[in-house]
Structure formats: structure tokens, C-alpha cells
Amino acid sequence: MTSTPTAPTSTDLTSTDAVATVPAATDGGRTVPEWLAGRPVPHLVTEVPGPRTREVVRRDRSVTSPSLPRAYPFAPRRGCGSVLEDVDGNLFLDFNAGIAVNSTGHAHPRVRRAVQEQAEELLHYSASDFFLPVYGETAQALARVAPMSGPVRVFLTNSGAEAVEGALKLVRHATGRSHVISFHGAFHGRTYGALSLTSSKAKYHTGFGPLVPDVHHVPFADPAKVAAGEPDEATFDALERLFRHDVDPRQVAAVFVEPIQGEGGYIVPGEGWLRRLRDLCDAAGILLVADEVQCGMGRTGRMWAVEHTGVEPDVLISAKGLASGLPLGAFLARAELMESWPAGTHGSTYGGSPLPCAAALATLAVIEEESLLDNAVERGEEVLAGLRELQRRHPDLVVDVRGVGLMIGLQLVSGAAAEALQQACFTRGLLVLEAGEDVVRMSPPLVVTAAEVRTALGVLAEALAEVAGTDAAGPA
Numbered sequence: 001m002t003s004t005p006t007a008p009t010s011t012d013l014t015s016t017d018a019v020a021t022v023p024a025a026t027d028g029g030r031t032v033p034e035w036l037a038g039r040p041v042p043h044l045v046t047e048v049p050g051p052r053t054r055e056v057v058r059r060d061r062s063v064t065s066p067s068l069p070r071a072y073p074f075a076p077r078r079g080c081g082s083v084l085e086d087v088d089g090n091l092f093l094d095f096n097a098g099i100a101v102n103s104t105g106h107a108h109p110r111v112r113r114a115v116q117e118q119a120e121e122l123l124h125y126s127a128s129d130f131f132l133p134v135y136g137e138t139a140q141a142l143a144r145v146a147p148m149s150g151p152v153r154v155f156l157t158n159s160g161a162e163a164v165e166g167a168l169k170l171v172r173h174a175t176g177r178s179h180v181i182s183f184h185g186a187f188h189g190r191t192y193g194a195l196s197l198t199s200s201k202a203k204y205h206t207g208f209g210p211l212v213p214d215v216h217h218v219p220f221a222d223p224a225k226v227a228a229g230e231p232d233e234a235t236f237d238a239l240e241r242l243f244r245h246d247v248d249p250r251q252v253a254a255v256f257v258e259p260i261q262g263e264g265g266y267i268v269p270g271e272g273w274l275r276r277l278r279d280l281c282d283a284a285g286i287l288l289v290a291d292e293v294q295c296g297m298g299r300t301g302r303m304w305a306v307e308h309t310g311v312e313p314d315v316l317i318s319a320k321g322l323a324s325g326l327p328l329g330a331f332l333a334r335a336e337l338m339e340s341w342p343a344g345t346h347g348s349t350y351g352g353s354p355l356p357c358a359a360a361l362a363t364l365a366v367i368e369e370e371s372l373l374d375n376a377v378e379r380g381e382e383v384l385a386g387l388r389e390l391q392r393r394h395p396d397l398v399v400d401v402r403g404v405g406l407m408i409g410l411q412l413v414s415g416a417a418a419e420a421l422q423q424a425c426f427t428r429g430l431l432v433l434e435a436g437e438d439v440v441r442m443s444p445p446l447v448v449t450a451a452e453v454r455t456a457l458g459v460l461a462e463a464l465a466e467v468a469g470t471d472a473a474g475p476a
Contacts, residue, residue, distance in 0.1 A: 031109070032080065033078075033080055035078070035085060036080050036083060036085070036091070039091055040091075041083050041091050041092075041093055041429075041452070041455065042090075042091055042092055042093055042428060042429020042430060042455075042459070043090065043091040043429070044090045044091075044428075044429050045088070045089050045090055046088045046089070046090060048090060048426065048427050048429075049073040049074070049075070049086075049088075050086065050087075050088030050089075050090060051088065052075070052086075052087040052088045053073055053074070053075040053086055053087055053088055054073070056075040056087060057073050057075070071422065071433055071434070072422065072423060072426045074086060074092070074426065074431065075087045078106075078107070079094070079102075079105075079106025079107055080105070080106055080107055081105040081106060081108075081445065081447055081448075081449075082094050082095075082097075082105055082106075082444055082445050082447065082448045082449070082452050083106070084106060084431070090429065091429065092429045092430065092431050093429060093430050093431065093452060093455055093456055093459070094106070094431045094444065094445065095430060095431055095432050095442045095443070095444045095448075095456055096431050096432055096433040096441070096442070096443055096444075097321075097443050097444055097445045098325060099294070099320065099433065099443070100262075100294050100299060100320050100321060100407070100443040101320045101321055101324075101325050102321070102324060102325050102445050103297050103298060103299070103320075103321030103322075103324055103363060103367070103372075103445060103446050104324045104362075104363055104366045104367070104370075104372070104445065104446065104447060105324075105445035105446075105447040105448075106325075106445070108324060108362075108366060108447070110362050110365065110366050111324045111359050111362040111363060111366065113362075114358040114359060114361065114362035115326070115355050115358055115359050115362075117358070118134070118354050118355055118357075118358035119355060121354075122354050123353075123354065123355065124350070124353050124354060124355075125354070126349050126350075127156070127348075127351070127352045127353075128347035128348050128349060128351070129347075132352065132354065132357075134354050134357040134358060134361070135156060135352040135354075135357055137357070137361060138154075138156060138330075138352065138357040138360050138361055139153075139154035139156065139330075139352075140154075141360070141361055141364050142154050142318070142330055142332055142360075142364075143332065145303050145304075145364070146316060146332050147290075147303070147304045147306050147307050147312060147313065147316060148312050148313065148314075148316070148332070148334055149312060150334060150335065151334070151335035152332050152333065152334060152335060153332070153333060153335050153338035153339065154330055154331075154332050155330065155331050155333075155338070155346065155351075156328065156329070156330050156348070156351045156352030156357070157319075157328070157329035157330060157331070157348055157351040157352075158327050158328070158329060158348065158350050158351050158353075159189070159319055159327060159329045160188075160189055160194075160291075160293035160317065160318075160319030160320060160329045161188070161189025161190060161191045161194040161329075162189075162191070162329055162348070162351065163293070163317045163318065163319055163329035163330055163331045164188045164189050164191075164193065164194040164197065164256075164291065164293075164317055164331075165189075165191055165192075165193045165194055166331050166346055167254075167256075167289055167315050167317055167331040167333075168180065168193045168194075168197070168212075168254075168256075169193075169345075169346055170315065170331070170333060170337060170338065170341065170346070171253040171254035171287050171289060171314075171315065171337075172253050173340060173341045173345065174253075174287070174337045174340040174341070175253040175254070175285070175287065177250075177251050177252060177253035178213075178214045178251065178253065179214040179215075179216065179247050179251050179252045179253060180197070180214065180215055180216070180252065180253055180254050180255070180256060181215075181216050181217070181218060181239070181242070181252060181254070181255045181256070181286075182197040182198075182199060182215060182216070182217050182255075182256045182257075183199065183217060183218060183219065183220040183235075183256075183257060183258075183261070183264075184199050184217050184218070184219050184220055184264075185199060185200050185220045185261050185263075185264025185265065185267065185436065186198060186199050186200060186217075186220065186256070186257075186258060186261065186264060186291075187200040187258075187261075187262055187263035187264065187294075188256060188291055188293075189293075190204065192208075192211065192212055193212050195208065195211060196211040196212035196215045197215060197256050199217045200263045200264050200436075214247075216242055216246065216247065218235055218238035218239055218242060219234040219235050219238050220235065220261055220264060220267060220269075221235065221261075221267060221268075221269035221270060221273050222234055223265065223267045223268075223400060223402060223411070224400075225270070226267075226268065226269065226270040226402075227400050227402070229270075232269075232270055232273065235273070235277070236276065236280070239280065243284075249284035249286060250284060250285065252284065252286045253286070253287060254286060254287040254288065254289050254314070254315070255277065255281055255286055255287070255288055255289065256289045256291055257274070257277065257288070257289070257290060257291065258290075258291045258292070258294070258295060259274060259290055259292065259295055259304075259305040259306045259308075259309065260294075260295040260300065260305050260403075260404060260407055262293075262294035262295060262435065262441075263294075263435050263436065264435070264436050265409060265411065265435050265436025265437070265438075265439040266402060266403055266407060266408065266409025266435055266436070266439055266441050267402070267409070267436075268402055268403065268404055274306070274309040274311045275309060275310065275311055277311075278311045278312075287314040287315060287337070288311075288313045288314050288315075289313060289314065289315040289316075289317065290304070290305075290306045290313035290315070290316045290317065291317045292304050292305055292306065292316055292317060292318055293317055293318065293319045293320050293329070294320055294407075294443075295407055296316075296318050296320075296321070296322075297318060297320065297321035297322055297363070297367070298321070298367045298372055298373050298376055298405075298446050299321060299376065299405055299406055299407045299443065299446070300376065300380075300404040300405035300406075300407050301373055301374075301376040301377035301380060301404065301405035301406075302373060302405075303367070303373065304316065305404065305407075308404065314333065314334055314337060315331055315332065315333045315334075315337065316331065316332045316333075317329070317330070317331045317332075318330045318331075318332070321363070321446075322360050322363065323356045323357075323359035323360040323363055324359050324360075324362070324363045324366075325359070326355060326356040326359040326360075327356055328352070328356035328357065328359070328360055329351075367446065370447070372446040372447065373446075375446060375447070375448075376405040376406045376446050377405055378450075379406060379444075379448050379449075379450065379453050380403065380404065380405040380406045380407075380408065382450060382453045382454075383403075383406070383408050383442060383453055383456070383457070384401060384403060384408060386453070386454075386457035386460075387401040387408065387410055387457070387460070388401050390457070390460060390461055390464055393461075393464075394464050394465075394468055396413070396468075396473070397412060397413055397417060397464065397467065397468050397473050398410060398411070398412060398413075398464070399411040399412060399413055399438070403442075406442070406443060406444055406446060406448065407441075407443055408441070408442045408443075409435060409436075409439045409440070409441050409442075410439065410440045410441075410442070410460075411436075411438055411439045412438050412439070412440065412467075413438070413473065414438055415434075415437050415438045416471075417438065417467055417473055418434050418437075418438045418439060418440050419434060420466075420467045420470060420473075421440050421460075421463055421464065421467050422434050422440055424462075424463035424464075424466045424467055425440075425459060425460065425463045428459045428462060428463060429459065430456055430459040430460070430463070442456075444456075
């Protein structure tokens, strides 16, 4: 784990213009808990990491699997909205939302209440073997917002990786074809089928072969060409070569694609790229699977990122923000595809368990009733505008600013610069996360406020200035 410099004291931090104070009574109509009311955010009362956090890290490292990557030494205790308090009492502004998971913020009262009420009635009964009412209600709610015309069926899982595995089984079963295509930079999970589709880092594959066969990877959209407005033919040239030399397209079951690539670097394809991919699939009878584990559930200002393109997928995968932090995933498919496999072909003991389903129903209601899609658009525009101003200040450090809604990437000159910026933000009380080789991603809760956006931009300005004065910024 990378060591971090000593954080500014709380006095130093609160003296800057980058700090907002949480109202004493309510925040957007919601009651603010006592531990947060009236405090500035960020508010660092110890060095970062503090002594209790260091003890958590020490204990954790002695017993947990070293495969867990861990971005920086942060040990959260409790949260509210877009704010987290660590075990030392430090307040952080959360601009990664548990990797785009806490869509309605931390401890949203409606989600919390739904879970509490469900827990008083029924904790678990397997929907794989019995008719669990809340499972069917959740499937119906998801089908209602699916980005596909016509009837849709839904399967609920425990995670995004499980949903990818189920979708992989479904497309092979429904088409009778074995080959599938994914993209360089893609992240679909770490279980075997999902891992075989994943291509964001070579280390994810190292030591685990052989992987699931008949999986092919081609280049994703090129962010440099998108930024420059230049033609981007790499994907389609690679597909043409693949179909000519390696596999007949009539043997390909599906293409798995993130409409906006997540861990690969928050890459937004250029206009028409996904439509062209859809047309290519249609010409060969290939299914199109949209993996919206990270980019879905309102993160881009629409319920699903694919909706920005006018393209309808055959299968859609969701998780992360689906239940505001409780473990739930789903794959949705055109009804005729899902109806192609008989009883017992696929199941899950815990998938769609009552508590996550209750949280998902509350999450969907909050997104709609609190206009969080509109908020994602408005706050996202503010973040993008602020980051572009910072890019103008640091043209030798910031390569690109990109994103849609509250799915925003800041590309720097190197991986070292991205790591340095992530750490500089952390020690100032702002939680962001790296993505790709040289990108810092921002995916705050959809409830983030304009004041919190201004605060985050102020912290980022200070952090970028720090990185600009270090070796990580590259040659002067």
C-alpha cells in the first residue's frame, strides 16, 4: 500500500474556500445525523490515516486475502449522503461512492427504512425454488425501466460478476453458438466466465489459465480520437480481421460491451460507434449485451447509459447502484431469449434475497421521485466545467476531461500522476479512485449537491497544484 503524506490539520483545511459546512438540521429535506450536523466537509481531525485506521489496516492485513487490491488506507465508520466519517472521526467527501455503488448516497432514509421493514418480516427464502413476492416485484420494476421495447424477463443475482456469468450462459444457450466477443480495457468481473471477458489488466488473468474458451477481444473506442473528433475505425477493422481469419460470425453468440467503459478509463465512445456495432451484430445474428454494472442506474443522467445512443441491447446487465449498496445484480433479456432455457438451467440460492430487493425497489423510487437523473445531469455539467478549467490551468498535466452525467474521468499524463492525484485528494479529505492506466474517476452519489461539487473542485485544484510540483507530473 502506498504511504501517504501527513494531512493538513483541520484548522488549515477549514481556512480554505474549498470547505462547505453541513446544515445543522436538514440536507435537501433529509435529517442530518448528530455526528455530522454543523461540521465542515471535509473535516480532518487527525493525520490521514489516523491511529484507529492504522490499527484497522494492521489487523486486516494479518487475516484477509492479500488479493484484495485496496486503493488507500481508508476505514469508513458511517455515512450520510455524500459524506463518510472514518473510524478516527475524520469527514471525507465521497466522490467514488464505493465504486459507483451508493447511488442514493449513504444511508438514504427511504432505503434504510425499506431494509428495516423487510428485515422485520422475512430475511431470506430462496427465490430459485419458491415464489418470493419481493423478487417478482423487483423484476417487474426493472422490466418497466428496461431499455428494450417489447416484453422483458429478469434474473436476479448477488453481484455484477454473477449477472455476467448468467448472461454468458444465456446467450450461448439461446443461440446455440459458443463464441463471444469483448473489448480491450473491459472489466466484467473476476469469476471465470466474467474474467475471461475482462481485459482491463493482464494481471487479472495471470496464473488462472486456461480461461473459458472461445472468447475474443478487440479494441474499444479510442478516447484520443473521440476527443479530437477523428474517425475511429480500430474496432471495426479488428472485427473484420477476426471474422476473416479466426471465427465465422455465424458462430458468435454475443458481443459484451460497456456502453461507457468503466475500469478501462471512463471512456465514452464517439457518436455512432455503438449504433455501428449494433448494425454489425444484426447482420450476423449476434446478440448485443450491454454491461451496465457501473454505468447504469442513473449514473449518466439516464437510467441506462445505452439510452444516450438510441441503441437497444438484447441483454442488459446491472448491479452496483441497483440496491444502493446491498448485494444485488440482475440481467434483463428480451423475453424470447430468456424463455429459451427451461427450469433448472440456471438458479441462485441467495440471488434476489428479500433485503437487497427491498433496497432496490426503494432505490428505483428515490431515483424517480427525487429527480436524481436531472441532478446527475446538472451536477455532472458542473464537474465537467470545473475540470476543464483545471485542465486549462494545467495543460501539461491534464490530458483529457471526459464523461457523461456523474461518470467522469480526468486523464493525466501518466499512471504515476494519477496515483499522486488520488493520494493528494485522499489526504485532503476527498475520495476519488483511479481507472485505466492514467485516469482518476469521479462517480459521486447521485444525490451530490452543487455545494459539494464546488468543494470537490476546490480540493482537486489544490491537489493538482501539488502534483504539478512533483516528479509525477513529468518533465517540466
